[in-house]
Amino acid sequence: MKKLQLVSAMSLALGTFAFSGMASAAVVGESSNTNYVKVGTATVNGGPHTSGGAGIGVNATGIDNLVNFQGLTVYGAEDAQGVYNLNFPYTGSPTSHDNLGVFNFAQVGTSDVWVGEWSAYGTSGDSTRTVYYSGANADTSVPTSGTATYTVVGINNYDGTAASLLNGTLTADFGAATLTGAMTNSSFSKIVSIGTANINSDASVTGSNAAGIFNGTNVSEGTVSAQFYNGQADLAGLVDFAGTEYDTAFGGTQD
Incomplete structure (x- = not known):
């Protein structure tokens, strides 16, 4: 069984972007396989992406470079089930995105909290398939009753x-x-x-x-x-x- 690893304050370099050193301890997430997907604080600024929120990085473009999920939503519409599907490359996407793979992800309510799956090809039995969650404003304590x-x-x-x-x-x-x-x-x-x-x-x-x-x-x-x-x-x-x-x-x- 794969070891789950908590990842915080990572950064997805897509083309030539400026990076900020900003990190937020309030962003918490996890990936089922950090060889393919890392999650944590987004650090990329450029295009539709801004740093500081919940982010994701994939192996194809530098796994330690995270883009924010809100920026990723620009590349695809939310479907009737509330899920975003991004299958790169597609017509109109930047050439730097050609090998980003297949994303299925959903927003939790209206918060900067996201859950989903990624794989290189999106085919049945794809061994690269990885599930994850990433969210800002993580709690640090819980009630002791109720x-x-x-x-x-x-x-x-x-x-x-x-x-x-x-x-x-x-x-x-x-x-x-x-x-x-x-x-x-x-x-x-x-x-x-x-x-x-x-x-x-x-x-x-x-x-x-x-x-x-x-x-x-x-x-x-x-x-x-x-x-x-x-x-x-x-x-x-x-x-x-x-x-x-x-x-x-x-x-x-x-x-």
Whole structure:
């Protein structure tokens, strides 16, 4: 199983851009494979991109150079499911973007919090497929009592159809310091349960007993990583199973 690594304050050099040294400790994110995708604070200034917010870098153009997600939205429209699909190259895109790969990502509510998947080719079984989340205004603490529910979407091999998107509810029990729940697509051919994950005092979430069913195949021992943002108004995370096909990014807002 791939080791999840927390990444902060990284920077996607696309052409000749100016870089600022600005970093924000409030940007928190994680990638299931940092050989292909890194997330953290955006540092690129140029074109539609500005530094300082939630960002992403991919291997093709310098993985330690991060652009902001808000700038990436300029390159594609949000679809009916609320997901941005960027498949480079495409007509009209800069030549420096030709090998950027395939992005599927969604915004959590209206916040600078994003979840998604990337792969070099966007094909079934692509071994480069990586899921991630990245968000600004990460919380540093959580309540010690009370509960909250989050309506979430999950991205797993998204193909542009509503049937491929996962939906579900996660419940945060701050008194018990646990996060539980599951998400599924409309045909129930994909089901992901995060098991019982731990809500940590720094507002991060960690777990190791996630499980799922993918087109009849049972998977288990998935690793959960997540984070609360904006005073627990938002939640984003990922589940990392052995291999890449079953890895799932998720995010949502408090009900």
